[in-house]
Amino acid sequence: MTAALAVSLGDPAGVGPELLAEAWARRGEEGLTPFFAVGGASLLAAAAAQRGIAVPVQRIADPGEATAVFPLALPVLGDLDGPYRPGEPDRDGAMLALASLTEAARLTVAGEASGIVTGPIAKSRLAEVGFVHPGQTEFVAKAAGVAPEDAVMMLAGPSLRTVPLTVHMALADVPKALTVELIQRRCSIVAAALRRDFGLSTPRLALAALNPHAGEDGRFGDEESRIIAPAIAALRAAGIAVTGPHPADAMFAPHARGDYDVALCMYHDQALIPLKALDFDNGVNVTLGLPVIRTSPDHGTAFAIAGQRRANPGATIAALRMAGECAARRAAE
Known part of the structure; x- marks a missing residue:
C-alpha cells in the first residue's frame, strides 16, 4: 500500500x-x-470551524496510521501546534511553519510519506526565524540531497504547464544567466520527469524566445541564435522532442497550446503570467528532478x-491530487 x-x-x-481542512x-x-x-x-480544527465546515481532527503518532484514520478524520501527526489567528502573521507562526516543513520533508525523504505537499508561506517571515533558502523548492531539494540548480519548478494547471528556466532574479540578470548548458540540463530534467511522473512517453517541449519576435534575426537581441537554438539542437540530438524558440506573445494562444506538453520560458513572469491568467484557482507548483x-x-x-x-480551495485540492497521482505512478514502477 502506498504511504x-x-x-x-x-x-x-x-x-x-482552512484550505487544507476544506480539501479533507x-x-x-x-x-x-x-x-x-x-x-x-487545534489550529486546523479552529480554521475549519471559522470556515464553517465540519472537520474532525485526530492526532496520530506515526505516519503509518494516516491511511486508516483518513476516511473518518483529518490525521494530524505530532504535537506541533499554535493558536489560529488568521491575517495576523507573527514570529511564532513562522517558527511553526518552518518546523512543520522541516518534519514533512524529513518524513518524505525517509520514505514514511509518499510525497510532500507544502502549504503557502511568507518567505520574509521565515527569513526572520532562520530560513535561508529562496523558497520551499530549494529547501526540499536540499533535504532530498539535490543541488538547487537541478530542482526545476513547473507550474501546472488544467490548461497549461510552464517551466521558468530562471526563477527568482532581476530581469536585467536573466540574459547573463542563460547558457546552452542550463537550458539543456533543465529541459532534460523536465522531459524525464514528465515521462516518469506524468505518464507521457514522448513529452513535447516548446521553448520560448527571450526577446520580442524571437529576436527578429538579431535586430532585438542574439540570445535566440547564440544560446537557445544551439541548446535545442543538442536536445534533439539526444532524442528529446523540442521546438522553438517561439515568440512568447503567440505561443500561449489557444490554437498553439495543443502543440506541446510544457512551455519552457526564459524568466519567471514569462512562465507565471500565462499560467495564472488561465489557471489561477487550480495551479500547482511541482518540483521536478x-x-x-x-x-x-x-x-x-x-x-x-x-x-x-x-479563499478558493481549488489549487490545494489540485496539489494534493497531483501529488497522489505522481506517487502512484512511481509506486507502480
Missing part, C-alpha cells in the same frame, strides 16, 4: 490551514488519496482574506 502524503501547514495566519472535507468527491498534516491539530514527490498550491498566504471563507 499517505505529508502536508506542511504553511504560515498558520494564511489561508493554508471534499476528499470523497475530489477523489483524493490519504494525506496527513504535520502538526497543527527530485527523488521524492513535491507539490504546492500555486498561490501565496493571502493574509488579507484568511479566515473570511473567501
Whole structure:
C-alpha cells in the first residue's frame, strides 16, 4: 500500500490551514488519496470551524496510521501546534511553519510519506526565524540531497504547464544567466520527469524566445541564435522532442497550446503570467528532478482574506491530487 502524503501547514495566519481542512472535507468527491498534516491539530480544527465546515481532527503518532484514520478524520501527526489567528502573521507562526516543513520533508525523504505537499508561506517571515533558502523548492531539494540548480519548478494547471528556466532574479540578470548548458540540463530534467511522473512517453517541449519576435534575426537581441537554438539542437540530438524558440506573445494562444506538453520560458513572469491568467484557482507548483514527490498550491498566504471563507480551495485540492497521482505512478514502477 502506498504511504499517505505529508502536508506542511504553511504560515498558520494564511489561508493554508482552512484550505487544507476544506480539501479533507471534499476528499470523497475530489477523489483524493490519504494525506496527513504535520502538526497543527487545534489550529486546523479552529480554521475549519471559522470556515464553517465540519472537520474532525485526530492526532496520530506515526505516519503509518494516516491511511486508516483518513476516511473518518483529518490525521494530524505530532504535537506541533499554535493558536489560529488568521491575517495576523507573527514570529511564532513562522517558527511553526518552518518546523512543520522541516518534519514533512524529513518524513518524505525517509520514505514514511509518499510525497510532500507544502502549504503557502511568507518567505520574509521565515527569513526572520532562520530560513535561508529562496523558497520551499530549494529547501526540499536540499533535504532530498539535490543541488538547487537541478530542482526545476513547473507550474501546472488544467490548461497549461510552464517551466521558468530562471526563477527568482532581476530581469536585467536573466540574459547573463542563460547558457546552452542550463537550458539543456533543465529541459532534460523536465522531459524525464514528465515521462516518469506524468505518464507521457514522448513529452513535447516548446521553448520560448527571450526577446520580442524571437529576436527578429538579431535586430532585438542574439540570445535566440547564440544560446537557445544551439541548446535545442543538442536536445534533439539526444532524442528529446523540442521546438522553438517561439515568440512568447503567440505561443500561449489557444490554437498553439495543443502543440506541446510544457512551455519552457526564459524568466519567471514569462512562465507565471500565462499560467495564472488561465489557471489561477487550480495551479500547482511541482518540483521536478527530485527523488521524492513535491507539490504546492500555486498561490501565496493571502493574509488579507484568511479566515473570511473567501479563499478558493481549488489549487490545494489540485496539489494534493497531483501529488497522489505522481506517487502512484512511481509506486507502480
